[in-house]
Amino acid sequence: MVKKLEADFYERKDVVKIAKELLGKILVTNWKGITTSGRIVESEAYAGIIDKASHASGGRRTNRNEIMYGEGGFVYVYLCYGIHHLFNVVTNSKEIPHAILIRALDPIDGIGQMLLRTRKKKLDHSLTRGPGNVSKALGILTKHSGLSLLSDLIFICDDGGSYSKKEIAASPRIGVDYAGKDALLPYRFYVKGNPFVSGKPR
DNA sequence: GAGTAGATCCTCT
């Protein structure tokens, strides 16, 4: 049994809890009839204005991150280092800029399509490891920023399969050293032992 | 196997 996550899932207040619950859920994109999907095995929470690692830190509000100030259940895509498209899920309600970065997937459907997009010849652990690769494999671009996760183009669903607490681990986030002590917050969640999880603990 | 540099472009100051 597979059901799409509804708005009430994303609009809750505890972004850290949602980040943890997203592990085991299935992210699906459906561009022009081409479907690709994967189970989420790694995520990071970005807790709004009090979180120095977030784009909305200190209440910063720009054209780029405006979508984070909207309602939960929307997509925020950001281009990093001129190369990588990073895919985020916006959570909480209006004016509260919480978001969750999807860092890794376990591929399910459309693997052939993902290989084409990433120009790989065969499936290996690097296909959807790391946020840049996840977006590339699913065909997510910055122009998709602002889409609703309640649409049919891109959404997250729950097939009843989830990971137990034993299989989930928390750690500090990756690549946010500039955020000072907020970089040490255990806001990264991942599935232990999954080969798609990026494995550089800090 | 580990460590480091380069790629590359949009966004904000």
Next chain:
DNA sequence: GAGGATCTACTCA
């Protein structure tokens, strides 16, 4: 005009 929620390839051991 600088820098970033990264990845890959290449060097060296």
